[in-house]
Amino acid sequence: MHAPLWREVLDHYFKDKQDLKFLELGTGNGLCANFLLDNYSCTVDTVDIEETRIVKEQENQYEVSTIKNLQPFIEAGRCTFNLMNTKQFLTANQDKQYDFIYIDASHDKDWVLYDAVTSFALLKTEGLLIFDDYGWGDCGIGINAFLECFDKHIQVIHKGWQVFIHKASDLV
Numbered sequence: 001m002h003a004p005l006w007r008e009v010l011d012h013y014f015k016d017k018q019d020l021k022f023l024e025l026g027t028g029n030g031l032c033a034n035f036l037l038d039n040y041s042c043t044v045d046t047v048d049i050e051e052t053r054i055v056k057e058q059e060n061q062y063e064v065s066t067i068k069n070l071q072p073f074i075e076a077g078r079c080t081f082n083l084m085n086t087k088q089f090l091t092a093n094q095d096k097q098y099d100f101i102y103i104d105a106s107h108d109k110d111w112v113l114y115d116a117v118t119s120f121a122l123l124k125t126e127g128l129l130i131f132d133d134y135g136w137g138d139c140g141i142g143i144n145a146f147l148e149c150f151d152k153h154i155q156v157i158h159k160g161w162q163v164f165i166h167k168a169s170d171l172v
């Protein structure tokens with residue numbers, strides 16, 4: 001659904017660049033990570049509290065494994081799947097720096113704000129940050145708090161169901 005806009009914006013930032021470092025908070029079934037890994041010369045660290053989920057479709061139900069969906073990329077050393085919550089991952093990986101961060105984990109306003117502030121420190125200056133689900137429940141309250149407090153350091157590129165942010169500067 002978001003692929004056309006993602007292609008336009010991510011191509012602007014990342015087309016023809018090599019060795020990009022991407023972070024996804026909230027892996028789900030791994031669809032977005034697959035899209036990123038298929039289309040860009042990147043590695044992806046992705047984080048989720050669940051690895052396996054039961055999907056129900058009409059009469060049928062089946063098990064979906066995130067690791068299986070990402071397996072070729074994990075084996076190629078281009079993807080890590082981190083089974084933990086975002087706070088645990090962000091606390092343990094403060095030394096990392098990413099070109100792109102996608103925030104799509106908990107949609108509770110406190111978690112969204114925590115994920116935004118903490119991962120912003122891991123985003124390179126001139127990097128790209130995308131939030132999903134701006135209109136979902138209280139998710140937008142967390143996103144708005146971040147936008148208001150970090151206004152000196154960011155440019156909002158797009159605000160719709162997803163919010164696209166350019167990191168202009170770091171806290172100093």
Ligand SMILES: C[S@@+](CC[C@H](N)C(=O)[O-])C[C@H]1O[C@@H](n2cnc3c(N)ncnc32)[C@H](O)[C@@H]1O
Pocket residue numbers: 024025026027028029030031032033047048049050084085086087104105106107111
């Ligand atoms: C909408 S799905 C992610 C979809 C994925 N980004 C994609 O586009 O393909 C949200 C995921 O966030 C995970 N999640 C929720 N709270 C979390 C938390 N605090 N830390 C890590 N993952 C969390 C859920 O288990 C769920 O799989």
